[in-house]
Amino acid sequence: MKPLILARYTLKDVIRDKMGLLFMVALPVGFVVLQNIGVVEMAERAARIALVTYFFMLIIGCTSVGSTVMDMRRSGTLKRILIMPITKTGFLLGVALDTFARLGIMVGIVFVMMFIYRITIPGSWLDLLIVLLIGVLFALALGLNFAVISKSVFSTVGSAIFTSMMLFQVSDWNRGGRFEGTIVEGVAGHNPVYHLSGVILGILEGAPLSQFHPELGAVFLWIAALFLSSVALYHWRIEKMI
Amino acid sequence: MSLVQIESLTRKFGNLTAVNDVSFAIEKGEMVGLLGPNGAGKSTIIDIIVGLRRPTSGRVFVHGLEPSKNGLEVRRAIGYVPQQAAIFEDLTVRENLSLAAEMYRIPRFKHRVVEIIKEFELEEKAGKLAGTLSGGQKRRLNFALGSIPDSQLIILDEPTVGLDPSRRMEAWGLVRRLHEGGKAVLLTTHYMEEADVLCSRILLMDRGKIVAQGSPQELKSTLSDELVVEYTFAEAPPRELVQRLTALPDVAGANRNELSLKVTLKSRALPQVQQLVHESKLLIRSSSEKGVTLNDVFRHYTGRELRKKGE
Numbered sequence: 001m002k003p004l005i006l007a008r009y010t011l012k013d014v015i016r017d018k019m020g021l022l023f024m025v026a027l028p029v030g031f032v033v034l035q036n037i038g039v040v041e042m043a044e045r046a047a048r049i050a051l052v053t054y055f056f057m058l059i060i061g062c063t064s065v066g067s068t069v070m071d072m073r074r075s076g077t078l079k080r081i082l083i084m085p086i087t088k089t090g091f092l093l094g095v096a097l098d099t100f101a102r103l104g105i106m107v108g109i110v111f112v113m114m115f116i117y118r119i120t121i122p123g124s125w126l127d128l129l130i131v132l133l134i135g136v137l138f139a140l141a142l143g144l145n146f147a148v149i150s151k152s153v154f155s156t157v158g159s160a161i162f163t164s165m166m167l168f169q170v171s172d173w174n175r176g177g178r179f180e181g182t183i184v185e186g187v188a189g190h191n192p193v194y195h196l197s198g199v200i201l202g203i204l205e206g207a208p209l210s211q212f213h214p215e216l217g218a219v220f221l222w223i224a225a226l227f228l229s230s231v232a233l234y235h236w237r238i239e240k241m242i
Numbered sequence: 243m244s245l246v247q248i249e250s251l252t253r254k255f256g257n258l259t260a261v262n263d264v265s266f267a268i269e270k271g272e273m274v275g276l277l278g279p280n281g282a283g284k285s286t287i288i289d290i291i292v293g294l295r296r297p298t299s300g301r302v303f304v305h306g307l308e309p310s311k312n313g314l315e316v317r318r319a320i321g322y323v324p325q326q327a328a329i330f331e332d333l334t335v336r337e338n339l340s341l342a343a344e345m346y347r348i349p350r351f352k353h354r355v356v357e358i359i360k361e362f363e364l365e366e367k368a369g370k371l372a373g374t375l376s377g378g379q380k381r382r383l384n385f386a387l388g389s390i391p392d393s394q395l396i397i398l399d400e401p402t403v404g405l406d407p408s409r410r411m412e413a414w415g416l417v418r419r420l421h422e423g424g425k426a427v428l429l430t431t432h433y434m435e436e437a438d439v440l441c442s443r444i445l446l447m448d449r450g451k452i453v454a455q456g457s458p459q460e461l462k463s464t465l466s467d468e469l470v471v472e473y474t475f476a477e478a479p480p481r482e483l484v485q486r487l488t489a490l491p492d493v494a495g496a497n498r499n500e501l502s503l504k505v506t507l508k509s510r511a512l513p514q515v516q517q518l519v520h521e522s523k524l525l526i527r528s529s530s531e532k533g534v535t536l537n538d539v540f541r542h543y544t545g546r547e548l549r550k551k552g553e
Contacts, residue, residue, distance in 0.1 A: 002345060005341070005344045005345060006341075006345070009330065009333060009337060009340075009341040010330070012332070012333060012337065013330045013331075013332040013333050014332070016332035016333075016371070017332055075326075075328060075329075075330075075331070076324055076325075076326040076327075076328030077328050077329065077330055079294075079324060079328060080322070080324060080328040080329075080387070081345075082294060083292050083294070083317055083320070083322045084317060084342065084345040084346065085314045085315075085317045085318040085345065085346060085347075086314075086345060087314065238294065239289075239294070239295050
């Protein structure tokens with residue numbers, strides 16, 4: 001309950017920030033509109049929108065959860081909340097839920113825009129939505145680790161962007177097997193972004209979500225491990241955060 | 243059972259001992275001041291009481307519970323007012339208070355929020371964003387948030403630091419309001435006049451240790467027959483004069499600062515001091531005598547000033 005209470009109020013706090021709200025709406029709208037300018041095949045259009053949406057969600061999820069915690073540290077509200085009766089895990093969940101809701105709204109806007117532009121995909125829309133939201137969860141779990149380790153917004157955002165970019169590059173989703181036979185190919189097999197982009201492409205080609213249980217299982221393991229590590233790091237770092 | 247019981251508390255940060263073998267208790271209805279300069283260990287003690295830091299050794303009990311083991315229960319029983327107005331600026335005053343009330347699981351929290359808004363005279367601002375409030379209103383909201391849980395113990399961490407004298411007086415009124423109804427208040431401060439005016443008991447801290455404790459009157463009476471004489475000269479008093487004064491058996495200390503000289507002495511030594519100053523042939527612009535302040539008590543125990551110039 002308490003993570004929900006915290007998320008509800010912090011979400012309000014963010015939405016009231018006019019620039020934040022503008023960003024939340026303008027980014028998905030502008031992005032889908034741009035993808036639909038000019039003559040592009042329907043399948044390519046859908047793939048671009050889905051994958052780039054995921055790429056954005058990964059970066060924004062990672063950075064915004066980190067900057068939320070940093071903002072709380074700067075304003076002193078972090079210490080105020082930590083002195084309230086909420087567990088450390090509850091606090092991290094609350095922050096993650098708030099960011100999840102924000103990104104969920106952005107993904108929702110992308111979907112509405114896709115319907116407006118009558119974009120069709122061979123697979124299920126619901127499956128695509130679910131896998132994108134799982135991708136957001138992964139981004140948040142990763143971002144929480146940066147949030148508790150970093151000392152400034154710059155280092156949080158910097159490390160979140162760097163890691164997201166590297167994971168995306170190593171996922172090889174658009175490089176047509178460039179890494180085949182190299183050490184990166186071995187690494188890519190353990191990269192959750194590699195699995196997630198594979199699942200997204202699979203759904204866009206018409207495969208059902210149920211076909212991807214092993215990949216999604218691996219992603220969920222990563223999410224759980226990253227969340228647990230953020231809780232452990234938070235316990236270890238809390239004295240430096242206040 | 244004491245509300246807070248601290249036994250031989252020590253906290254180290256690497257080689258630095260921030261809190262060194264500190265023991266004290268806080269009883270119901272007391273207003274206790276932790277008075278000491280910056281870096282004395284006051285905030286570390288508070289962080290340990292609320293469970294944000296763990297002691298290196300020693301034990302802390304709040305309502306009989308150890309914060310390091312029962313953090314949630316302990317924090318539920320404490321109201322906290324931080325130094326900085328820690329508020330969500332894009333939430334309204336009412337929403338800030340509701341967030342706190344819901345987190346403390348206060349039954350009929352909306353009713354409690356209305357009560358607190360009224361108590362801290364924030365009715366007109368209840369629907370306004372906290373970021374739009376004036377400095378004084380933000381401070382009232384900060385205090386109001388601390389009193390939301392209606393706990394028996396309220397902790398104030400340097401609540402008036404950086405305020406001008408008139409704002410500080412206003413904040414003192416808020417502190418007294420929190421203390422109403424027999425609640426215990428633990429106040430950290432490095433302003434001696436604040437501790438003197440507000441607290442029923444003061445713990446004087448320096449370099450992690452409690453150097454003296456008692457009511458303001460008790461502390462001052464430890465130097466009861468002491469007097470502070472301050473001279474302002476036309477020129478800087480020589481070091482030799484300070485040395486001659488401190489060599490007197492009943493002079494506790496002599497400090498010179500540019501053109502002034504402050505001598506802390508037992509009253510019976512006054513004629514000797516006056517004689518030595520007279521012999522120095524310095525032109526006296528003004529002189530004053532005053533009784534003991536908490537700063538004098540602090541200097542007596544530590545040999546240092548409570549606050550450096552400009553703090």
